Amino acid sequence: MSEDLTGRFPVALDLDGVGDKAGLMDRVARALALPDWFGRNWDALADSLSDQTVWPEGAVEQGLLIVVRGWQAYAEARPEEWRTAQDVFTEAADRTPSLAVVLALGRSS
Template sequence: MTERVVTLDLAGVTDKAGLMDRCVRALDLPDWFGRNWDALADSLSDHTVWPGDAGERGLLIVVRDWQTYARARPEEWKIVQALFTEAADRTPALAVALTLGGSS
């Protein structure tokens, strides 16, 4: 069985609130999601809150059009990258891929 693929499209996102909104939608995060860095880290590492059957199959998050956000908020983008890396390192069923090209 292959992992579930979720696209996290950051086109037009230029701040943390926008990033969190896109994460909520793409990852189908629960209503109690706190929209902060700690909550995002916890959600990435907790397969019980992953969308659909991703907890059993594994989860691949494909992040696209992230470059505008990275340029607008470079310090926040460093945090996001660290969260993705740490979660993927701790959670073998999780992989995160950043697409190249196609950014605005």
Template structure:
């Protein structure tokens, strides 16, 4: 985790090697330090992204920039799931001004 020039906490969601929804949910739970009760489904991900109270503590009052890296293999393996994931990211960002989700076009490192 780091900070961007605007002071937001930057968290990388590294999907390198992930080819299914369960893997995406596990990586999201780890990257965002989501609570044990995180439901590991699309609605739970949307709710968690849109709720600053469950974000990492360093994001409180600063905002969160979630950078999704290494996503291409998942997108190719599960295009319909990836479409849903992108919708979840976009809707959460629209609903929650303190959240920005960016898809990195480069590699995962």
């Protein structure tokens, strides 16, 4: 079953050069313009992804599409962290039908 992602508010989450969880959290916070009180841990990430009040302006009305690119090196270097990140993305999208997270294949550039 494929989901129609047309019309959603797109946000690029570029993980190129990210080497650890702290770097991942910083990139997410920057890409989504999360508030300063974002806790930079897995639970806070899941909560923020599911909390439409912290989404970028326009995303609530349209739905949010997060396109993760440049993730391959991080996934290879930190496979357990990457599995956790994928679980968090999946959990947030399952809880919030207007959220979709997709992994871009190919090189980030």
